[in-house]
Amino acid sequence: MGTARKFFAYRLLSMIWLVLIALQWIDFTEPLWFSSTTSLVTITIIGIALIEVLLPLKAAWKWTVKIVYIFGVWRLVLTSYGVYVPTGPLFPDQLRGMVLSFTPYIWFSLAAWALLEIVTRLIVNRRWILFFIAINLIAFAIIDSFTSYYLWSNVAWIVFAGLGWLVCYHLYEYRRKYPQGWQRLRRKPLKIAANILLIFTCVLLIGISMPSVSPILTDPYTAWKNRSEGQGGSGGTAKSKAAKKAVPTSSVQEEVLSGYSRDDRKLGNGFEFSYTPVMTVQSSVRSYWRGETRRIYSGKGWADLDEEPRETKRYKGAATSEPLEIEQPGKVEKREVEQIVTMNTNNTYPVLFGGYSIKSVELLDERQETPDMRWTSREAEMFWNGYKRNSKQPDYPQKYKVVADIPVYPIEKLRQASYETLYKDDPDKDYLQLPSDLPQRVKDLAKQITAEGKTPYQKMELLQSYLSVNYEYTNKPDLSKKKSDDFVDSFLFEIKQGYCDYYSTSMVVMARSLGIPARWVKGYAPGSQPNNEAMMMRNPGMSGEYRVSNADAHSWAELYFGDYGWVPFEATPGFDAPILYTEEESTETMAPETPEETQTVKQEEGFLSSIDPVILRRISAVAAGVLLAWLLYQFRNELYFIWLRIRLGHALTPGEKTVFGTLRAVRRLRRKGLQRSDQETLREAFSRWKEERPQLKDALSELLATFEKASYSPAAISTHEWRKVQQLSNQLVKLSRQRTTKG
Known part of the structure; x- marks a missing residue:
C-alpha cells in the first residue's frame, strides 16, 4: 500500500504541473480562438487529467470513462455557447445534429486530449522532464521574440512548473531508493516545504514582475517590423485571406501581411495573416463589409481608379441628407439595416465600409468641418476625401453609422429566369470587358463547366461550385508553376491553388466570358463573434457585434441579373456569402447550396431518416442494455474491488x-x-x-x-x-x- 500511495502522490503532483504548462498554451491561443473552443479545450485537459490520476481503474475502464466524459463535455460546452441547439429526441435527431454541428471544435479538444495522453506516457524520468520543459521554453521564447506577443509571464509559469516537477520527481526517487533517509526528512516537513516554497515564489515573482526595459540589441521581431514599416493598412500594401498582396516599395521582396489592399494592378503574391483588429461592426444582419469594386481586368490584376474613373456626388453625411441613389438596384424586396462601425485602428482607408449598398451615412464622432465624402451611384461606393489612389484620407472617422439596403432574393425564381428574361436590354459592356489576349482555354473551360445549367443563375452556381471544389486554398501559392502571363489562366491550369483574389477574379472573368455581367469587389468578410459565432452563421438575422481584423480582408464577385440586381457569389473555399432569401425559401439563410452540397446533405440525412425514429430508439435502447450487461459481467471482479476500495477508504x-x-x-x-x-x-x-x-x-x-x-x-x-x-x-x-x- 505504501508503494501505491507514493506513486499516486507523484502522479497527482506531476499531472498538476503538466496541466499548468498546458494552461500557458491555452492562454497564448485565447485571442486566436473562439471562447467556446478555449473553454472546450480547458475543460477537456483538466477533466482527462483528473480521470487519469484519481480513478483507480484498469486501462479499459479508464478509457471508457474518458470517452463518455469527452462526449458529455462536447455537448455541454457547445450547447451552452449556442454552437448546437438541441431539437427533437436524443436519438436520432439530436445525435445527427451534434455530428453536423460539433466540427471543427471537437478537433481542438481531441488534439489536446491526444497530446496529454502522449506526454503523460512519455515523460517518465528526469531527462524527459528536462527535455519537455526546454522545448516549451524555446517555443515560447521564439514566439515572444519573433511576434508581437508578450509571453514573459507564461515563461515564468513554465519555469515554475518545471522546477516543481523536477523537485517532485527528485523526492519521489529519493523516497523509493532511500526509505530510511526519507523517514528522517519527514520529521521536518515544514522546514523542507518552506525552503522549496520560498525559492519557487522568488522565481515566479521575479518572472512576472520584470519591468519593461529597452534592450541593448534590437530583437528580431522589432527589426523585422521596422524593416517592414509602411506596409500596414495605412500604406495599403498588405492584404488578407481574402484580400490581396501588396507590391513592396523597395527592390527587395519584403514579407506582406494581410489587410485591405490599395493596389490591385498585379495580383498573386503570397502573404502572412495579420490578426490586428480593424473595426467592430454592430449589425442585426451578418454581411460582407463592402468597400470598392473594379471592372477592368488587365490580365494581371484590376485596373487602377485612374484608368476607370468614377462619376461622384458629394455627400455631407448629415442625418437630414437625402437617401443615396444606386444605379441598377434590382426590383427585389430590401431590408433596411443599421450598422454602427467603430474603427479599432489609426489606419485610414479610401472608403467607408457597409453591408451591401449604403443608403445613408452619419458620422458619430465630433468634428467641426463638413467631411468630403464622395458617392458613386454606379458602383455603390462611399469614398472618403476623393477616390484617387494616391489621395490622402486625413481625419478618417473613428465611428459612423451606416444604413444599408440588404436585398432579399427570391432564389427559386432567379434560378428559373432565362437569359432573355434577365437581359431584355443589352447588358452593360463595361461589366463584360475582357482582355483581347485572354487565352481561349479559359472560355472553353467556363462553357464546359456550365454546360448543364439551363439558366444564367444555374450556370453561375455550377461555376462557383467548380472553383471552390477543384482548387486548393492557400495564402502562399506555388508561383514556380506559373507559365502563362494571364493571372486567371495560370490559376486555372498551372498553379491550381491560391486565395480569394484568385477565386473571385476567376469567377468574374469566366462569368463575363459567358455573357453574364460581373464585377470584382473588395472589402472585409463578416469577422468573428467569439461568443456565438456558430449560431450567427446559421441565422444571419440575429443581431450581434462583429470583430473584424486584417485577416478578414476579402474579395468576392458580384454578378448582375437584370431585375434582380447585383448578387454576391463566393467561390473561395471556406467562405459563404451572407445572402437573405425570401421567406418561402427559408428566410435569412446563407449562400445557396451547391449541387454537390445538396447531394451530400441528402445522403447524410437519408441513412437515418429512412428508419422510423421510434424503432431506432427502441433498438438502440435494447442494444445499449445488452452491451451494458455484458460489460458489467466481464468486469465484475474489477467492480467488486472498486467498491471495496471506496468502502475501506484506501487502495488495497x-x-x-x-x-x-x-x-x-x-x-x-x-x-x-x-x-x-x-x-x-x-x-x-x-x-x-x-x-x-x-x-x-x-x-x-x-x-x-x-x-x-x-x-x-x-x-x-x-x-x-x-x-x-x-x-x-x-x-x-x-x-x-x-x-x-x-x-
Whole structure:
C-alpha cells in the first residue's frame, strides 16, 4: 500500500504541473480562438487529467470513462455557447445534429486530449522532464521574440512548473531508493516545504514582475517590423485571406501581411495573416463589409481608379441628407439595416465600409468641418476625401453609422429566369470587358463547366461550385508553376491553388466570358463573434457585434441579373456569402447550396431518416442494455474491488486483495453446492470439499496456502501471487460444475 500511495502522490503532483504548462498554451491561443473552443479545450485537459490520476481503474475502464466524459463535455460546452441547439429526441435527431454541428471544435479538444495522453506516457524520468520543459521554453521564447506577443509571464509559469516537477520527481526517487533517509526528512516537513516554497515564489515573482526595459540589441521581431514599416493598412500594401498582396516599395521582396489592399494592378503574391483588429461592426444582419469594386481586368490584376474613373456626388453625411441613389438596384424586396462601425485602428482607408449598398451615412464622432465624402451611384461606393489612389484620407472617422439596403432574393425564381428574361436590354459592356489576349482555354473551360445549367443563375452556381471544389486554398501559392502571363489562366491550369483574389477574379472573368455581367469587389468578410459565432452563421438575422481584423480582408464577385440586381457569389473555399432569401425559401439563410452540397446533405440525412425514429430508439435502447450487461459481467471482479476500495477508504494491497478474493470465491462456490457452516474454519471447509469434489483438490490446496500466507505470515504477497488467486478462483468455479460419481 505504501508503494501505491507514493506513486499516486507523484502522479497527482506531476499531472498538476503538466496541466499548468498546458494552461500557458491555452492562454497564448485565447485571442486566436473562439471562447467556446478555449473553454472546450480547458475543460477537456483538466477533466482527462483528473480521470487519469484519481480513478483507480484498469486501462479499459479508464478509457471508457474518458470517452463518455469527452462526449458529455462536447455537448455541454457547445450547447451552452449556442454552437448546437438541441431539437427533437436524443436519438436520432439530436445525435445527427451534434455530428453536423460539433466540427471543427471537437478537433481542438481531441488534439489536446491526444497530446496529454502522449506526454503523460512519455515523460517518465528526469531527462524527459528536462527535455519537455526546454522545448516549451524555446517555443515560447521564439514566439515572444519573433511576434508581437508578450509571453514573459507564461515563461515564468513554465519555469515554475518545471522546477516543481523536477523537485517532485527528485523526492519521489529519493523516497523509493532511500526509505530510511526519507523517514528522517519527514520529521521536518515544514522546514523542507518552506525552503522549496520560498525559492519557487522568488522565481515566479521575479518572472512576472520584470519591468519593461529597452534592450541593448534590437530583437528580431522589432527589426523585422521596422524593416517592414509602411506596409500596414495605412500604406495599403498588405492584404488578407481574402484580400490581396501588396507590391513592396523597395527592390527587395519584403514579407506582406494581410489587410485591405490599395493596389490591385498585379495580383498573386503570397502573404502572412495579420490578426490586428480593424473595426467592430454592430449589425442585426451578418454581411460582407463592402468597400470598392473594379471592372477592368488587365490580365494581371484590376485596373487602377485612374484608368476607370468614377462619376461622384458629394455627400455631407448629415442625418437630414437625402437617401443615396444606386444605379441598377434590382426590383427585389430590401431590408433596411443599421450598422454602427467603430474603427479599432489609426489606419485610414479610401472608403467607408457597409453591408451591401449604403443608403445613408452619419458620422458619430465630433468634428467641426463638413467631411468630403464622395458617392458613386454606379458602383455603390462611399469614398472618403476623393477616390484617387494616391489621395490622402486625413481625419478618417473613428465611428459612423451606416444604413444599408440588404436585398432579399427570391432564389427559386432567379434560378428559373432565362437569359432573355434577365437581359431584355443589352447588358452593360463595361461589366463584360475582357482582355483581347485572354487565352481561349479559359472560355472553353467556363462553357464546359456550365454546360448543364439551363439558366444564367444555374450556370453561375455550377461555376462557383467548380472553383471552390477543384482548387486548393492557400495564402502562399506555388508561383514556380506559373507559365502563362494571364493571372486567371495560370490559376486555372498551372498553379491550381491560391486565395480569394484568385477565386473571385476567376469567377468574374469566366462569368463575363459567358455573357453574364460581373464585377470584382473588395472589402472585409463578416469577422468573428467569439461568443456565438456558430449560431450567427446559421441565422444571419440575429443581431450581434462583429470583430473584424486584417485577416478578414476579402474579395468576392458580384454578378448582375437584370431585375434582380447585383448578387454576391463566393467561390473561395471556406467562405459563404451572407445572402437573405425570401421567406418561402427559408428566410435569412446563407449562400445557396451547391449541387454537390445538396447531394451530400441528402445522403447524410437519408441513412437515418429512412428508419422510423421510434424503432431506432427502441433498438438502440435494447442494444445499449445488452452491451451494458455484458460489460458489467466481464468486469465484475474489477467492480467488486472498486467498491471495496471506496468502502475501506484506501487502495488495497495484493495481500488484502488475496483475502477478499478468496472469501469471494467461497461465496461463489456456495452457489455451486459447496456449503460452509458458520463454525467451520476455511481449512476445515476446504478439507471437506476435497473429499466431496476430488477434482478441486489441487486448486483448493494452492488457494488455501496463499490465503493463509496473506492472513498470518509476515511475508508480503506479490502481485503475481494475487493474479494467481484470481486464476484459481475462476478455475474452482468451472471445476465445481463437474459432478463426481462414486462406484
